[in-house]
Amino acid sequence: MIDLALVPDDGIGWLDGSGAESPIVLSSRIRLARNLAGHPFSQRSRDTDRLAVLALVREAATAVPSLAGAVTFRLDQLERPDRQVLHERHLVSRELAGLEAGGRPRAGAAVMVRGPAAVMVNEEDHLRLQVMRSGLAVEDGYVQMEALDTGLGRLLPFAFHQEFGYLTACPTNAGTGLRASVLIHLPGLVLTKEIGKVLQGLAQVGLTFRGLYGEGSEVVGNFFQLSNQTTLGKSEEDLLDHFGKVVRQVIAYEQQARDMMMRTAPAEVEDKVWRAYGLLRYARTLSFEETMNLLSGVRLGAALNLIPGVRVYTLNKLLIFTQTAHLAALEGRAVGDPELPTVRAAYVRKLLDAELA
Amino acid sequence: MRCDNCGQRDAVINLTQVEHDTKVTLHLCEDCAQQKGIETGGAVLKSPLGGFITAMGKGPASPAPRPATPAERCAACGATLQDFRESGRLGCGECYLAFEVHVRDLLRRLHGSSQHAGERYLAPGEQAPDPRAELLDLRDRLRRAVETENFELAAELRDRIRVLE
Numbered sequence: 001m002i003d004l005a006l007v008p009d010d011g012i013g014w015l016d017g018s019g020a021e022s023p024i025v026l027s028s029r030i031r032l033a034r035n036l037a038g039h040p041f042s043q044r045s046r047d048t049d050r051l052a053v054l055a056l057v058r059e060a061a062t063a064v065p066s067l068a069g070a071v072t073f074r075l076d077q078l079e080r081p082d083r084q085v086l087h088e089r090h091l092v093s094r095e096l097a098g099l100e101a102g103g104r105p106r107a108g109a110a111v112m113v114r115g116p117a118a119v120m121v122n123e124e125d126h127l128r129l130q131v132m133r134s135g136l137a138v139e140d141g142y143v144q145m146e147a148l149d150t151g152l153g154r155l156l157p158f159a160f161h162q163e164f165g166y167l168t169a170c171p172t173n174a175g176t177g178l179r180a181s182v183l184i185h186l187p188g189l190v191l192t193k194e195i196g197k198v199l200q201g202l203a204q205v206g207l208t209f210r211g212l213y214g215e216g217s218e219v220v221g222n223f224f225q226l227s228n229q230t231t232l233g234k235s236e237e238d239l240l241d242h243f244g245k246v247v248r249q250v251i252a253y254e255q256q257a258r259d260m261m262m263r264t265a266p267a268e269v270e271d272k273v274w275r276a277y278g279l280l281r282y283a284r285t286l287s288f289e290e291t292m293n294l295l296s297g298v299r300l301g302a303a304l305n306l307i308p309g310v311r312v313y314t315l316n317k318l319l320i321f322t323q324t325a326h327l328a329a330l331e332g333r334a335v336g337d338p339e340l341p342t343v344r345a346a347y348v349r350k351l352l353d354a355e356l357a
Numbered sequence: 358m359r360c361d362n363c364g365q366r367d368a369v370i371n372l373t374q375v376e377h378d379t380k381v382t383l384h385l386c387e388d389c390a391q392q393k394g395i396e397t398g399g400a401v402l403k404s405p406l407g408g409f410i411t412a413m414g415k416g417p418a419s420p421a422p423r424p425a426t427p428a429e430r431c432a433a434c435g436a437t438l439q440d441f442r443e444s445g446r447l448g449c450g451e452c453y454l455a456f457e458v459h460v461r462d463l464l465r466r467l468h469g470s471s472q473h474a475g476e477r478y479l480a481p482g483e484q485a486p487d488p489r490a491e492l493l494d495l496r497d498r499l500r501r502a503v504e505t506e507n508f509e510l511a512a513e514l515r516d517r518i519r520v521l522e
Contacts, residue, residue: 037450037480040434044448124446157480159450163513164464165473167450171463174453176475233470 012089013116015320017312019135023303024251026183026223026316027132029090030141032149033168033177034127035159041169042106042122050108050122056156057121061112064151066144070114075105081334084325086111090132096123116141117148124169125177127152136251138180138244142236165232175232180243183212184250187222187300188257198253206230207246212292221292221319226250258304273301277310281352285341291322291348314355318348361385431455472516492521 014027035041039053061067075083075097083097083105091111098105112119120128129148133141159167165175173179189195199209210225211218228243261269276297280286286294299315301307320326322344328335335343361368361384368384429438436448438456447453453460464471479485495518502511 035450040449041447043444043446044434044436153478154481158478160478160480161450161453161473163472163517164453164460165475166478167447167453169446171447171460172467174464175468175473178475230468232464232468233472233474235475238474 012320014132014134015313015316016134017316019133019137021251022135022312023299024185024254025136025247026185026319027090027134028137028141029133029181029183030131030138030145031179031181032127032129032145033125033166033173033179034129034149034152035167035169036126037157037159039126042124042126043169047107050106053126054108054110054121057119057127057152058112060152060155061119063155064148066117066148066151067112067114067119070112070117070119072110072112075109075111076107078105081325081328085329088320088323088325091118092120093123093128096120117144119148119152125173136182136244136247138182138240138247142180142240173231176234176236176239178231178236178239179227180240181225181227182247183223183225184247184254185221185223185296185299186250186254187296188254188261190222191261192257194253194257198250202226202246202250203229205242205246207243220289221296223292223296223319258300262304269300269304270306273297273304273306277301277307280348282349283345286322286345286348287341288322288324288344291318291344295319310352310355314351318351321351322348429456470516472513472520474520488521492518495521 019025019028036053036056039045039049042050042053045053058072061070073082073086075086075092078086080099083092084099086092087094087097087099091113094100095103096105096109096111098109106122108122110121112121116132118130118132120130129145129152131141131145131148133144161167166177168174168177186195186198189198202209206229207226208229209219210227212220212223212225226247228239231239234242276294280291280294280298295315295318298307298310299312302310302312302315321330324335324340327340327343327347330347331343430436431448431452432455433451434448436452436455438459441447441452441456441459447456447460461471477485495514499511499514499518502508502514
């Protein structure tokens with residue numbers, strides 16, 4: 001089993017709840033897509049091409065300060081539970097981890113992790129650089145990203161065209177290759193049934209939404225991943241500025257919805273969040289979906305100061321560590337499906353108990 | 358419901374046609390629909406870009422597929438325009454030039470522009486071009502493009518000049 005303790009802050013420093021707006025925004029992510037000139041893109045390349053790309057990237061990484069001491073995980077050499085842990089930690093995509101039905105990782109599929117920065121190698125694009133930060137920190141994240149991108153770009157020849165910008169396997173990422181996203185908790189808008197209008201509005205201003213794990217994943221526990229839709233025709237600064245403005249507007253709407261609920265139905269809200277807390281604290285079996293929904297209630301209660309003494313960090317940690325592969329890793333053994341809800345409930349009780357101690 | 362044409366397979370497409378002021382609705386299976394030159398959309402759904410890719414480079418008459426001409430194959434990686442349409446993915450960086458016209462059209466539809474306005478990349482060892490010299494060159498090319506009435510190129514050169522300015 002892989003030892004994630006090798007990675008400083010286990011690659012999940014973004015969970016610590018220290019960032020701006022962290023009761024509502026769990027995390028911010030900046031991603032850049034890059035390819036090496038003269039090599040076919042990953043989906044059209046042979047194993048030898050991908051291994052050559054990985055070797056070039058690993059060599060360059062040793063000379064890039066933002067990747068000094070980075071830990072490399074070769075997905076193509078890891079067992080499925082380990083790959084799943086990396087995916088549950090948002091360090092690698094489902095595709096790179098080979099977790100699709102009947103799928104397995106491509107030769108040369110790897111991820112390098114150093115603190116909040118990670119580099120996926122041989123994903124759809126040769127390089128997917130990502131920086132994860134706690135709370136709303138899109139601009140700060142980009143500053144960190146620039147150092148990483150410039151460092152690698154000085155050593156590796158990126159595929160670039162004067163008109164089309166950075167060339168990517170999918171034209172939806174071409175140009176800047178920049179995708180900014182936030183993982184945001186919107187229970188107020190969902191409960192007041194305003195969410196539909198907000199999501200429609202997002203599409204009109206060039207933003208898109210997805211579930212907890214990005215493309216193709218479902219929305220659970222009122223957690224949404226918002227990101228910019230277009231990557232070409234605007235500068236990085238303009239894209240980030242616009243994205244940040246829209247996200248701040250969504251936060252303001254969410255805040256208004258919460259205020260409205262507390263004005264018009266305070267007893268119902270209080271009852272709902274305490275019921276969620278009670279179930280999490282005492283239930284003996286919990287499915288992942290139920291856990292997400294209850295965590296959503298408790299998170300709302302904590303943000304509204306209705307439930308004292310529960311830290312955002314603990315709630316964030318529960319979000320990641322109650323997933324299947326993480327529970328198995330904590331137990332140090334494979335945990336079968338029938339046993340999972342019991343193991344999950346025991347873990348949730350343990351963390352919430354520790355919070356009161 | 359059975360297919361109106363073969364009467365064997367299940368109908369998956371309802372085709373409504375108006376002929377001489379009379380509305381005729383045909384229920385067809387996938388195979389018969391294809392024989393009549395109607396796309397069922399199955400291939401479209403496989404691609405995340407769906408209709409964009411299918412519509413790309415096709416006129417309103419939707420011509421039948423034809424084998425790739427040399428110009429529609431990327432010399433560097435061997436990918437064809439058809440590969441791109443089916444997968445929604447380009448094979449390599451050179452594909453952007455091999456399928457330039459189609460790619461530009463698609464990028465404009467996806468992003469509202471095909472002109473990169475972000476950071477200029479300098480490859481390892483490459484010197485930053487003198488922006489004044491580049492501007493002079495672009496203005497010269499713009500003048501020639503206008504003289505030869507190549508307005509599409511002129512519009513692109515104008516956009517690039519604006520970015521540099």
